[in-house]
Structure formats: structure tokens, C-alpha cells
Amino acid sequence: MSAKGRVAVFISGRGSNMVALVEAAKAPDFPADVVLVLSNRPDAAGLAYARQQGIATVAFDHKLYSDRESFEHALQHTLESKNIEFVCLAGFMRLLTPWFVGQWRNRMINIHPALQPLYKGLHTHERALADGVKIHGCTVHFVVPEMDAGPIIAQAAVPVLDDDTPDSLGARVLAQEHLIYPMALNWLASSRLSIDGARVSLSGADPREAALIAPALS
Ligand code: GAR
Numbered sequence: 001m002s003a004k005g006r007v008a009v010f011i012s013g014r015g016s017n018m019v020a021l022v023e024a025a026k027a028p029d030f031p032a033d034v035v036l037v038l039s040n041r042p043d044a045a046g047l048a049y050a051r052q053q054g055i056a057t058v059a060f061d062h063k064l065y066s067d068r069e070s071f072e073h074a075l076q077h078t079l080e081s082k083n084i085e086f087v088c089l090a091g092f093m094r095l096l097t098p099w100f101v102g103q104w105r106n107r108m109i110n111i112h113p114a115l116q117p118l119y120k121g122l123h124t125h126e127r128a129l130a131d132g133v134k135i136h137g138c139t140v141h142f143v144v145p146e147m148d149a150g151p152i153i154a155q156a157a158v159p160v161l162d163d164d165t166p167d168s169l170g171a172r173v174l175a176q177e178h179l180i181y182p183m184a185l186n187w188l189a190s191s192r193l194s195i196d197g198a199r200v201s202l203s204g205a206d207p208r209e210a211a212l213i214a215p216a217l218s
Helices: 016-024 046-052 068-081 098-103 124-131 166-189
Strands: 005-011 032-039 056-059 086-089 108-112 135-142 152-159 193-196 199-202 211-213
Touching: 005 016, 005 166, 016 032, 016 046, 016 086, 016 166, 032 046, 032 068, 032 166, 046 056, 068 098, 086 166, 108 166, 124 135, 124 166, 135 166, 152 166, 166 211
Parallel strands: 005 032, 005 086, 032 056, 086 108, 152 211
Antiparallel strands: 108 135, 135 152, 193 199
């Protein structure tokens, strides 16, 4: 078995964050390997990329399960059979029960396109624009039963510009998601994170590394 941490990435759609994780993990010194890409939607676009990369893929159509528990038991069985150590949620648009979250306590992380604790849920860029905030961003956090919440590992902030639309702002945020998610997984898989309540600290580095401030656009 590989000495690197074995990672499953959960997707529901495009999978650009999954691609960022897979690409980062190709570096010889990256401490984790993406060995499984799992989707709750058989038509998720990201599955094709994973297959091309020779990564195992599996789709569990949640609509075919009578309840969340049976769906999640199927997920858990697959993760155990593949000796998965870490789970990365990457645009996985399915709420997970406290039971499943408990199985992966401190080993499952998520990326969310907002500066938590703001804007949990959907349409984060529209809501940021409607509120007139000048700074927006993204967050990687440990998963807890509450949606889009949990101890924060890394955040990136971007400026909101006068002529932004949800799409232009979302694209600026997404570019930062692709930077901070691999960074956070690297720290997790190399056992550099410790959690104290809501606070996560990073060993072996300047702790300011955990916040990226994207420069203003010229
Ligand atoms: C990303 O922006 C991710 O942060 C968001 O879904 C998008 C998935 O894009 N996740 C959430 O909103 C979770 N609450 P991707 O499939 O291209 O990675």
C-alpha cells in the first residue's frame, strides 16, 4: 500500500476542485493520493476526467435509495473497502447525516465559496453582491453535522469589483478555491493540523499561511 494518505473526493457536478486536488497530488512530495472519485449523480461531468486519469470512480444515485441512511451505508462500505483515510467534499451537494459525519470526524473536509461563517448554502456570490460586501472569498473547513460550518482550515479573500456579476465574482473566487483546497489537503494528510474547538492551528509553518489575500485586480 502507498505510504501516502488515501483520499476519496466526493463530487456532484463539474468537479473543478476535484481536478485541482488530483493535479496537486501528482507532485512527488504531495502527502496524499486521490484514489477514488465518488458522485451521487451518475452524470456528474467530473467523473469522465477522473476515469481518464485512471482513478477509480463510483456513482451512487441517491434517488435510488429509500433513505439517507441506506445511501450513506453504501458510501461507507465503499470507502472502507478502498481503505480510504480522508474524504474531500468538492461540490458534493448532498447533506450528510451526523452518523456519516461521525465516521469521518476530523478526516473529512469541505470547500465552500464564501468566507465562513457568512453565506452558508447556495447562491453565495449573488448574496454577497446583494449585500454590497467589498471582500468575498472561500473557505476550507472540517465537516461537522451543520451544513457549511466547522473548524476553518484555510480561507482566501478576493475583492468585489463595481462591475462584478455573480459569474465574474464566482470565477475570481473559484481560482482561489483551486489554490487553497490542495493546500489544506496537504496539511491534513501530513498531520500538521490540530483542532481546538472552532480553531485549527497549523504546525511547522508561519500560521499566516492559512489565509490568502488575493491582490486587487488592476
Ligand atoms: C465550488 O464552488 C464549491 O466551493 C461549491 O460548489 C462548487 C463546485 O464546483 N460548494 C458548495 O457550495 C458547498 N456548499 P466544482 O464542481 O467545479 O468543484
